[in-house]
Amino acid sequence: MTRKTNYCLGIMVAGLLMSSCNSATTPDNLQKDADTVAxxxxxxxEQIFDGKTLNGWEGDTAYWRAEEGSLVGEVTPDKLLKSNTFIIYKGGEPKDFELKLEFKITEAGNSGVNYRSEMFPGVPFALKGYQADIDGKNNYTGQNYEERGRTTLAYRGQKVTxxxxxxxxxxxxxTTAVVDGSLGSSDSLKTLIKSNDWNTCHLIIKGNHLQHYINGVLMSDVTDDDTTNRKMEGLLGIQVHVGPPMQVHYRNIMLKNL
Structure with a gap:
């Protein structure tokens, strides 16, 4: 047998092996990937922040400003907060929607993106409602937390009803939250989030199904059947939290109503 024939047979065998390996990629695997990757x-x-001004938003300018393409929330030593404060989007009260943005937060920072929320009476620029949690130590980033309401609905890595x-x-x-499945351990998902650097956040909110993606990966998934407490539309806002001095940047904030 010639060297050329050996070479050709080698290519044929390699091709068969590759075909066999590819057959192990089942529709179930493909579906799992599609469910967990945005x-x-x-x-x-539509861009809802122009990168230059606070037009279309309302909040306490002692803590919020537009700077170099970013919406910046900052707490300084001489202006510590007594209660959480939000800058609120004034362009409507989204119902079913997708929201995409990028964020960067300092290590001591605590922030989040509220949606389907309402004004909390008696406290200036305070919201009550669902929140995609974001923090500088990435202990909570990606979870679903209801501000001034039911508190944590799903920790990072949980699929919950x-x-x-x-x-x-x-x-x-x-207390009644039921964990239906796992999206991965909180610690393993945490490794996908960059500290003090830019990350992406993508919210997909349809009916009573609430999905929070960070850097393209599904971090929490909530189906809210609680007709007493859930909200199906409401205000959109971004938070700076009570705590030590911090800074958070948001940019490329884009909204699509569904």
Whole structure:
């Protein structure tokens, strides 16, 4: 047998092996990937922050400003907060929507993106409602937290259903939440989030299904069947939290109503 024939046979065997390996990629695997990775598609999105001014937003300018393309929230030693404060989007009250943005936060920072929220009476620029949590140490980034409401609905890595039964908040979490599945351990997902650097956040909010993606990966998934407490539309806002001096930047804030 010639060297050329040996070479050709080698190529044929390699091809068969590759075909066999590819057959192990089942539709279930493909579906799992599709469920946990956000698709990059910007069709229909509208920029809702111009990068230069606070036009279209309302908040306390002692803590919020536009700077070099970013919406900046900052707490300084001489202006510590007594309560969480938000800058609120004034362009409507989104119902079903997708929101995309980029964020960067200092290590001591605590922030978040509120949606389907309402004004909390008696406190200036305070919101009550769902929040995509963001913090500088990435202990909570990606989870679903209800500000001034039911508190934690899903920790990072959890797929959760909130049943239509009475519950209370204990240890900063809603007691009736049912964990239906895992998206990965909180610690493993944390490794995908960059510290003090730019990350992406993508919220997909349809009906009572609430999904929070960070850097394209699904971090929390909530189906809210609690008809007493859930909200189906409301205000959109961004938070700076009570605590030590901090700074958070948001840019390329894009909204698509569904």
């Amino acid at each position: 698709v990059a598609d910007n069709d229909g999105f 909130i049943p239509n039964t009475p519950g209370v908040s204990q240890k900063n979490a809603w």
